[in-house]
Amino acid sequence: MRKLIFSAAVAIAFATPAAAETVAITGGKVVIGDGSDPIDGGTVVIRNGNVVAAGASVKVPAGARTVDANGKWVTPGIFAGFSRVGLVEVGAVSSTNDSSARGSKFSAGLDIAPSIDPFRSSVAVNRAAGVTRAVVAPSSSGEIFAGQGAIADLGADNNPVTKARAFQFVEFGATGARRSGGSRSANHLQFRAYLREAADHAAGRAAFDDELMRKEDAKALQPVLSGATRLLVHVEGANDILRLIELKRSYPKIKMVLVGASEGWRVASDIRKAGLPVIASALNDLPEDFDRLSATQSNIGRMKDAGVNVAIGMINDRDAHQLRYTVQYAGNLVSLNRVPRATGLTWNEAFAAITSKPAEIMGMGARLGSLKPGRAGDVVIWDGDPLELSSAPTRVFIDGVEQSLDNRQARLRERYRNPVEGDLPKAYDR
Amino acid sequence: MRLSRFRWAAVMALPLGLMACAAGADEGGAKSASSEAAKTKAAKAKPAKVAFPSTYKAYPAQETVIIPVTIFDGAGGRIDNGWVHMADGKIKEVGGPTSMPPDVGNTINGAGKYVTPGIIDIHSHLGDYPSPSVAAHSDGNEATSPTTPEVWAEHSVWPQDPGFSRALANGGITSLQILPGSANLMGGRAVTLKNVYARTVQGMKFPGAPYGFKMACGENPKRVYGRKGRMPSTRMGNLAVNRQTWIKAQDYRKKRNSGKSFKRDLGMETLAGVLDGDILVHNHCYRADEMAQVMGMADEFGYKVSAFHHAVESYKIGDLLKAHGACSAMWADWWGFKMEAYDAIPENAAMVQNSGACTIIHSDDKNQIQRLNQEAAKALADGRRMGLEISDATAIQWITLNPAKAMGIDKMTGSLKAGKMADVVLWNGNPLSVYSRPDKVWIDGALMFDAADPKRRPVSDFELGQPGEGDVK
Numbered sequence: 001m002r003k004l005i006f007s008a009a010v011a012i013a014f015a016t017p018a019a020a021e022t023v024a025i026t027g028g029k030v031v032i033g034d035g036s037d038p039i040d041g042g043t044v045v046i047r048n049g050n051v052v053a054a055g056a057s058v059k060v061p062a063g064a065r066t067v068d069a070n071g072k073w074v075t076p077g078i079f080a081g082f083s084r085v086g087l088v089e090v091g092a093v094s095s096t097n098d099s100s101a102r103g104s105k106f107s108a109g110l111d112i113a114p115s116i117d118p119f120r121s122s123v124a125v126n127r128a129a130g131v132t133r134a135v136v137a138p139s140s141s142g143e144i145f146a147g148q149g150a151i152a153d154l155g156a157d158n159n160p161v162t163k164a165r166a167f168q169f170v171e172f173g174a175t176g177a178r179r180s181g182g183s184r185s186a187n188h189l190q191f192r193a194y195l196r197e198a199a200d201h202a203a204g205r206a207a208f209d210d211e212l213m214r215k216e217d218a219k220a221l222q223p224v225l226s227g228a229t230r231l232l233v234h235v236e237g238a239n240d241i242l243r244l245i246e247l248k249r250s251y252p253k254i255k256m257v258l259v260g261a262s263e264g265w266r267v268a269s270d271i272r273k274a275g276l277p278v279i280a281s282a283l284n285d286l287p288e289d290f291d292r293l294s295a296t297q298s299n300i301g302r303m304k305d306a307g308v309n310v311a312i313g314m315i316n317d318r319d320a321h322q323l324r325y326t327v328q329y330a331g332n333l334v335s336l337n338r339v340p341r342a343t344g345l346t347w348n349e350a351f352a353a354i355t356s357k358p359a360e361i362m363g364m365g366a367r368l369g370s371l372k373p374g375r376a377g378d379v380v381i382w383d384g385d386p387l388e389l390s391s392a393p394t395r396v397f398i399d400g401v402e403q404s405l406d407n408r409q410a411r412l413r414e415r416y417r418n419p420v421e422g423d424l425p426k427a428y429d430r
Numbered sequence: 431m432r433l434s435r436f437r438w439a440a441v442m443a444l445p446l447g448l449m450a451c452a453a454g455a456d457e458g459g460a461k462s463a464s465s466e467a468a469k470t471k472a473a474k475a476k477p478a479k480v481a482f483p484s485t486y487k488a489y490p491a492q493e494t495v496i497i498p499v500t501i502f503d504g505a506g507g508r509i510d511n512g513w514v515h516m517a518d519g520k521i522k523e524v525g526g527p528t529s530m531p532p533d534v535g536n537t538i539n540g541a542g543k544y545v546t547p548g549i550i551d552i553h554s555h556l557g558d559y560p561s562p563s564v565a566a567h568s569d570g571n572e573a574t575s576p577t578t579p580e581v582w583a584e585h586s587v588w589p590q591d592p593g594f595s596r597a598l599a600n601g602g603i604t605s606l607q608i609l610p611g612s613a614n615l616m617g618g619r620a621v622t623l624k625n626v627y628a629r630t631v632q633g634m635k636f637p638g639a640p641y642g643f644k645m646a647c648g649e650n651p652k653r654v655y656g657r658k659g660r661m662p663s664t665r666m667g668n669l670a671v672n673r674q675t676w677i678k679a680q681d682y683r684k685k686r687n688s689g690k691s692f693k694r695d696l697g698m699e700t701l702a703g704v705l706d707g708d709i710l711v712h713n714h715c716y717r718a719d720e721m722a723q724v725m726g727m728a729d730e731f732g733y734k735v736s737a738f739h740h741a742v743e744s745y746k747i748g749d750l751l752k753a754h755g756a757c758s759a760m761w762a763d764w765w766g767f768k769m770e771a772y773d774a775i776p777e778n779a780a781m782v783q784n785s786g787a788c789t790i791i792h793s794d795d796k797n798q799i800q801r802l803n804q805e806a807a808k809a810l811a812d813g814r815r816m817g818l819e820i821s822d823a824t825a826i827q828w829i830t831l832n833p834a835k836a837m838g839i840d841k842m843t844g845s846l847k848a849g850k851m852a853d854v855v856l857w858n859g860n861p862l863s864v865y866s867r868p869d870k871v872w873i874d875g876a877l878m879f880d881a882a883d884p885k886r887r888p889v890s891d892f893e894l895g896q897p898g899e900g901d902v903k
Contacts, residue, residue: 288562328864332864335864335867338867339881409774416781
């Protein structure tokens with residue numbers, strides 16, 4: 001009982017962010033996250049919220065708090081390449097689900113940032129599983145454009161947004177066709193028409209047609225046109241990818257990123273030639289629809305072998321609650337290397353695909369996603385190989401601040417450790 | 431013959447406490463007073479022929495020995511440096527390092543590899559919600575009435591679902607139960623299949639497997655029918671409709687057992703089958719309090735819940751589940767997608783195991799059926815992290831013998847006991863590691879998947895001539 005009360009007090013203490021301190025994590029197996037080999041017995045130093053050094057012969061600065069990581073793994077936090085984290089408490093309870101806005105008059109103009117709630121249970125649960133940053137995207141509802149997504153951290157503080165309006169999200173393929181009236185032709189024309197409107201609006205031309213589009217939506221597409229923000233395009237089928245690559249030729253400045261891309265392996269050289277990075281679903285291997293007839297778990301490995309810049313993301317796959325699957329997915333891609341005819345990733349590649357790669361693809365590689373000097377102090381200490389099913393974080397730092405690993409699920413577990421009531425009902429047991 | 435054998439097995443499994451409780455109810459009283467006589471009569475009054483009988487035939491099996499290999503036997507045992515001998519489609523013998531298998535032509539070197547029984551998923555919608563998931567294939571929920579005990583999932587199963595092949599090749603699934611969906615309080619009969627493609631569903635039906643009966647409590651039925659402005663629109667409505675229906679089933683069963691002529695009713699036939707103990711109840715239920723309500727209803731009408739499915743709050747009532755003898759079939763870690771899944775915790779399965787109640791990991795998912803071994807591994811790790819001592823071999827039992835028991839097929843498969851079907855997976859490493867995959871899968875001793883042989887990888891009609899045909903998936 002005493003122990004439980006103590007742990008609850010600790011949880012409350014952690015709920016207010018501690019000041020960033022100088023921390024040296026010593027003796028662990030250090031993974032930089034850039035695809036290089038793990039370093040045994042390495043040291044990671046965090047100061048003022050940032051990584052200042054990580055490697056084999058790093059000195060512990062005077063006055064640093066030392067954390068012993070002997071026998072443990074020390075890695076950058078997991079960067080969820082695509083998610084809806086912080087937008088949803090209970091999926092089927094619409095008042096707690098801000099991932100899409102079916103009743104809104106707006107589309108591209110929607111900004112996800114105010115919907116990201118750092119106190120959603122899913123933030124704490126996934127933080128305890130080592131996820132420290134995430135691409136957070138709106139879901140589309142009535143239009144092909146879903147709105148402006150953000151990069152967020154999963155820290156227990158009041159400021160979840162790392163970068164607001166970091167990208168625009170748009171649907172192509174089967175969903176895009178449905179959103180634009182029923183065909184891919186309509187999808188392409190709608191895309192072109194909206195971007196023309198946005199350009200007209202920017203130029204102050206009288207031709208602006210607000211029957212087609214609202215000003216707020218048009219304005220939000222201007223930084224997409226200029227390349228100031230990225231355009232994340234959800235597309236799965238090989239033909240849809242090829243047609244998108246053709247479409248992009250009309251918009252040389254747009255910085256496009258493919259999301260999903262289950263059939264990407266069939267057109268991997270085209271994707272590479274077009275210079276399009278991909279945030280791909282890792283384990284899609286079923287013909288869930290006719291866009292994904294040739295889906296295979298070897299997709300990411302084959303695209304990577306063809307020279308495509310690829311990261312792992314979870315699109316429409318428990319992307320609000322289960323970002324903790326990210327490490328399992330990466331581990332599965334490693335397992336493919338032992339399956340005849342399959343193509344996976346090496347361990348180092350797989351870990352990069354859930355840390356530095358998504359950060360780089362989102363244009364944040366200089367600030368996030370690895371333990372190179374200057375990156376945010378998002379560091380996780382694991383009790384074993386982070387991709388292995390038996391492993392879990394023992395400590396998590398975000399922006400250099402050590403985080404509570406407590407959450408609702410842990411509290412329920414402790415309450416029901418012995419399910420039978422004692423001297424008082426369970427409601428008194430906390 | 432097989433059906434009656436199972437009926438008896440199920441009756442024997444009824445805990446004494448349940449029989450006593452049931453004695454107050456109309457049917458239960460008759461059953462416990464002279465159950466033998468009632469059974470005989472019931473058997474006579476039934477239609478003579480089994481409808482849609484299994485036409486499954488095991489494919490030719492080669493006598494095979496795997497040695498040396500690490501064995502998880504499915505019943506909680508582990509043998510290091512062991513061997514497995516399969517002959518005539520059956521497990522012939524399993525041995526350890528101090529014994530030698532016979533010399534057979536087909537001896538497989540299992541060094542560094544692991545053997546488990548074929549993995550069993552107790553909760554799948556392959557075939558009734560197949561890929562591609564287009565409206566034309568949406569055959570899992572007859573959501574036109576809150577009680578549809580008259581429907582049979584097997585009549586919705588499309589045997590060309592590409593999902594069967596993924597479950598085999600990536601998940602080592604050899605048997606699986608296909609259920610109707612959970613829109614209805616009483617969703618209909620479930621069917622157990624061998625994971626072997628056939629031209630017909632009958633060709634996949636597990637010979638001798640008892641039928642399951644799908645029930646659902648909680649949010650789904652009240653939401654689906656409440657929206658239609660009809661009962662049930664509340665949880666109390668859920669229970670009321672269920673109990674009224676069970677009362678009708680008791681009446682029907684009484685008429686059927688009376689020896690007089692009676693009008694056959696498909697739905698009532700299934701419900702009477704449940705009351706007979708022939709058909710095993712699989713009850714979708716999330717919350718602890720609702721599972722307790724369902725167990726109360728089962729006691730009232732004298733049946734037993736074979737397994738609660740989803741059961742995300744079983745950890746709150748492990749003691750009650752143990753007393754009822756109900757299994758919990760759970761995900762490792764799904765949570766938060768609806769209110770009744772809000773209190774799910776990843777230690778659920780391990781805590782149920784720790785309570786001494788029957789523990790099963792299920793998928794209810796065309797993707798996670800491909801890695802039930804990994805889901806079991808995660809649930810095991812979460813249990814150990816909270817201090818529970820559970821062996822690797824026990825975690826394998828969660829996806830082999832325990833589901834077999836809850837499905838009533840444990841005398842035939844689910845462990846590597848001599849005489850059982852040779853449903854076997856050879857893994858290229860420890861199946862509880864993320865880095866391991868099935869190397870070979872045998873069903874009834876026939877090699878149905880071989881990672882090294884592209885021709886031992888099934889390709890459904892749907893995928894023939896399509897991009898990616900026959901690819902690794």
